Amino acid sequence: MPERLSPVETAKRAAARRAADLVEPDMALGIGTGSTAYWLIRHLGERIASEGLRITGVPTSSQTAELASKAGIALVDLEAAGRLDLTIDGADEFDSALNLVKGGGGALLREKIVAAASDRMIVIADKSKHVETLGAFPLPVEVTSFGWQSTKAAIEDLLPGHDLLGDQITLRLDGEAPFVTDGGNLILDLHLKRIGDPRRLARDLNLIPGVVESGLFIGLCDTVVIGHGDGRTEIIGSANGIAPPGDADFPEPDNLFADLGD
Numbered sequence: 001m002p003e004r005l006s007p008v009e010t011a012k013r014a015a016a017r018r019a020a021d022l023v024e025p026d027m028a029l030g031i032g033t034g035s036t037a038y039w040l041i042r043h044l045g046e047r048i049a050s051e052g053l054r055i056t057g058v059p060t061s062s063q064t065a066e067l068a069s070k071a072g073i074a075l076v077d078l079e080a081a082g083r084l085d086l087t088i089d090g091a092d093e094f095d096s097a098l099n100l101v102k103g104g105g106g107a108l109l110r111e112k113i114v115a116a117a118s119d120r121m122i123v124i125a126d127k128s129k130h131v132e133t134l135g136a137f138p139l140p141v142e143v144t145s146f147g148w149q150s151t152k153a154a155i156e157d158l159l160p161g162h163d164l165l166g167d168q169i170t171l172r173l174d175g176e177a178p179f180v181t182d183g184g185n186l187i188l189d190l191h192l193k194r195i196g197d198p199r200r201l202a203r204d205l206n207l208i209p210g211v212v213e214s215g216l217f218i219g220l221c222d223t224v225v226i227g228h229g230d231g232r233t234e235i236i237g238s239a240n241g242i243a244p245p246g247d248a249d250f251p252e253p254d255n256l257f258a259d260l261g262d
């Protein structure tokens with residue numbers, strides 16, 4: 001049966017497809033997490049099946065590892081891969097300076113480590129993720145479970161020194177229990193509304209004992225592929241020679257991807 005997609009899913013799929021087409025043979029690729037990365041994995045699987053594309057992938061979560069493995073992507077540990085050519089990942093928000101908020105799915109720590117180990121990072125997102133100022137999406141901060149309430153209090157103490165409009169911090173739950181990350185940590189979501197100085201906030205959060213990492217990705221992403229609800233895509237940022245920036249139209253055939261049995 002052909003897949004009927006909402007405009008948002010069409011946008012995610014279009015962005016993911018354009019980015020997947022930028023992947024070159026023999027690349028070592030960081031593979032992101034989330035509903036947009038899902039489409040990336042499916043399209044990479046399609047390229048592997050139809051073109052014999054050979055790549056090695058480093059997954060940014062256990063969820064991605066499972067999907068990528070089903071799609072036929074050869075997976076390796078980051079330790080074995082060393083430096084990666086490229087990471088492609090989704091985002092919860094990005095601004096025009098290509099600062100990101102990530103971690104809506106709780107994978108921010110591995111995502112940031114993998115992105116930092118990559119020569120390039122391309123974000124794939126529907127256009128609703130493009131914001132003038134970061135902060136409308138609650139900022140995820142991964143913290144150790146030991147002493148998490150003290151860490152939360154220290155974050156609360158930090159916030160008045162920043163140009164922020166909100167101050168509510170919530171422990172992320174999975175049902176009634178705390179959500180636990182792949183690294184065995186907890187997530188605090190900071191409901192800030194507006195982040196005036198993302199770089200300073202990222203630095204200050206990382207100075208607090210108990211904070212493992214924040215979902216602010218500063219200076220890691222060089223390119224964003226934005227998908228639109230009608231299947232068009234556009235690229236912003238530096239394309240570094242691997243893709244012509246600007247608009248591109250893609251046909252969106254219903255049977256674009258092989259069924260991966262999900």
Ligand SMILES: O=C[C@H](O)[C@H](O)[C@H](O)COP(=O)(O)O
Pocket residue numbers: 032033034035036037089090091092102103104105106107108111
């Ligand atoms: O932890 C999850 C990741 O940072 C995701 O890449 C991010 O939340 C975007 O996910 P989605 O593509 O589902 O909106």
